Amino acid sequence: MSTERTSPIDSATGAVGDGLDYVRTKLEVFEGDRLGQIGLAILVTFLLIGIFARPYTIEFLDLTIPGLTPHDPGERAVGGRLESPSADHPLGTTDMGRDVLSQLIAGTRVTLIVGSLAAFMAVFIGTNVGLVSAYFGGWVDDVLMRITDIVYGVPFLPFAIVLVAILGSSLVNIIVAIVLILWRSTARVIRSQVLSHKQRPYVESAQAIGASHTRIMYRHILPNVLPLTFLYAAFAVGWAVIAEASLSFLGFGDPNMLSWGEMIYNVYTANAIREAWWWVFPPGIAIMLFVMSVFFIGRTLEEVVNPELRHQK
């Protein structure tokens, strides 16, 4: 035992150090995993592009951080109609003479917003449903699982189309539609995981000392299934982005927020798919890269959750 006294500052720096250590131990799972590292690198790149896509003005400093987009993505005729790539427009222009590169950069934001919000909400709902269902069992479990079964019977995209048609095409409605379906897989998986944890001694001892249900569920069981939750969150990000892109491609995207899927929809409606490869391929590749990055990360997490899958060596 040390008799030294620690000052508040010391303990604060200690806490920061611990925090960094914590992050480092969490990141260790990516060590030696090429795919996970690639995924992480791509994701961080997209994050930075999304954050700095458009100019920021900090008023009281009278400072403007310039955005990454060379042109205003919505401004018409910054170039000619359907110009192929040039120094001025590295990815060419649209049928309205808009700059494709600028649109691509601006579209990153929509992807990030939809991906993170929808995934967070879906996993949040799914985890809670799974936790409550498995923990209480009996009729609670029956009711919640039958609801999950029913949601499994609803085809994702058609449902989203109908819902967006009813509620109107806005980013919020798109996210709602995605969340209403996406929670189902998390719920099932978390439920089966919690069922096995429920039998373990630590839960029984918590019950024996009279801990409340809420406390047992959220303080004792939840931390144990959290890795699985993260794994499903990673997948959910991927599926949400694909769903948003598909909806936008079909013309049900938010007309006020240009997304990658919508760019491709515009190519279709402009009947330019045959000629304007510079307009079609960048957003498609961007979607693919983004989803790929989260799936790569997900795979790394999967190996942590399920060591069976881990490569020997």
Next chain:
Amino acid sequence: MTLLDITELKTYYRADDGWVRATDDVSLSIDRGETVGLVGESGSGKTTLAKSIIRLLPDNAEVVDGSIDFDGTEVTELSNRELRKQIRWSEISMIPQNAMNGFDPVYTVGEQIVEVITYHEDTSKAEARERARTLFDDLGVDPDRVDDYPHQFSGGMAQRAMIALALALSPSLVLADEPTTALDVVIQDRILETIKELQEELNSAMIMITHDMSVVSETCDRIAVVYGGRIVEIADAETIIMNPRHPYTLGLRNAFPDISDDDQELISIPGTPPDLVDPDDGCRFAPRCPFAEEECWEVTPEPESYGDGHAVECHRADEIEHLQEEAGKKETWVEQDLGRSEEIEPSPPEEVELDD
């Protein structure tokens, strides 16, 4: 008549920090119809030794050196195809620890017995099925149960069914890996008896792997005690039970109850099995041996013969009378007294994945 002759066998596993010497310089020969027990703690390398014989090793394991002569055939030099056709199951079969997991759950037990018979022999399905039924009958299982799925059997029944599978081709050698550990004692005895009977009838040899002294003492003609990848003592069953010379054998005997002796005190061997990654010279049991001397830490003991096929790898095997007496006392096996006197405790062995 020698059936199996293993000489200086070395089976190693590749690990991050070197070779795990799971079977290190082991020689063993078995006669036709003979039953030999391999006794040792888990991780001692006894399963690796057995699996080396039919080359059923994981990808990271390798027979580095030595020879396995089975009835005139050098097993280590066979092609995979020859091994499958000539050796596996037709000559050497095995009984796993947990029979329930030894059957493919989606086929009936009968289908699986028929599958292996018809693959190796020119037999019709109907005949193979009839043989399966006869085997079931011999083993005391209702023949109609050949049409049941594995999960419909109880543990003991599944084990009998597994024995039926193992004997289906009348092999000359059966490798039984803890065949009864998963069962309760009464069933255990009955199954061991059945195995013995059938084995004698077919004149099959058997290698019985176990950590349970009482099982080997009942069933085996000879017993080999395995420690740290080596056979440290081998002799006929009676000698091993009544008059062992290796301190580890003495310790093992202490750890199991002797039904005839009511006052016997159970004493366990302190410490853990050794780290087998590129071990240094010296006796591998020395860190846990209450009788270890300077020499034991520095020189690896060679097997020394004490007549009648009794061989021991121990520097102090000559002082047997004194040691046997000491080994029966509980005070002898106290943890604090272990370790090399002037040295710090050896670091705990790293966990190594053995196929055990």
Next chain:
Amino acid sequence: MGLRAYVARRILQLIVTFWAFFTLLFVLFRMMPGDPTSMFIMDGMTPEQREQRIAELGLDQPLYVQYVEYARQLLTGDFGQSFIYRDPVIDIIVVRFMNTIVLMGTALVIAYLIGITFGAIMGWWRDSRFERGGIVVTLIARSSPEFWVGIVLLSVFAFWLGWFPSSGMRTTGGELGGGFVARYGSADFLRHLFLPALTGAIVYLATPTLLMRSTMLDVLNADFIEIKKAEGLPERTVLYKHAARNSILPIVTVMAIATGAAMGGSVVIETVFNWPGMGREMVNAVNNNDYPLAMAAFFLMGSVVIIMNFIADLTYVYLDPRVEYE
């Protein structure tokens, strides 16, 4: 519980799920913005005609009467009249439905045949270059939305190389055969089918491949695999007859979910390739406010998914002798 009781219980569950699903539909389509009757009314009607139409559709009745009537109509296959086509919805939808089933069925069968084989081999040759490469390729395929794969294939094979037609189901002017084989077996049809079916196959390949691989890894650790090897059975027998046969069980469950994904995917793939199926019809219907048609399409898609779930559960019981009927 015996097998029969299990099946009975599962049928009951099927009915409940159906009921919940079409109730959801009823609620959704009554939630349309604005006047709940406006969506059923065609433009250019006099107020009298409008009243009459509302009465005809039963929209002046209380909600529960409408609900019962709606249930009766769905059960008898009466989906009403399409606004755009001015024909009974059922006549339009049946043909489109068949086209979708042929397209997505082909895609799924290809995806699962290849995926199961690939996944099994990947699991068997664990840590090989084949496995590592296979994972990367499948993950990339899985990361691509259907429309993107479709566009890439379209650009390469239709626009650039010109090997396959870019849209539709048959060359215009081509004779429409009478029978099923004439309709779906002609070389012209197959040429049109190739790209959209390949698109679906590529996208849906990932799930069975990765799942098969991971269950294979589990199964390969089982004791019985070692015994089968010890039995001297050829590697192919151990791989396909035992390891793969056991690993296939979870795939059956996932197949139902895959059908759901494929139903959704049909919406996109048919739009990309202009395939006259139910998915594309649904998008058109929603865009043109043709709600009876949209609803019918949605209803059929959901039904396929629900029935597939049912079939999958029963198949599972058949394939796995260990299943306890809860």
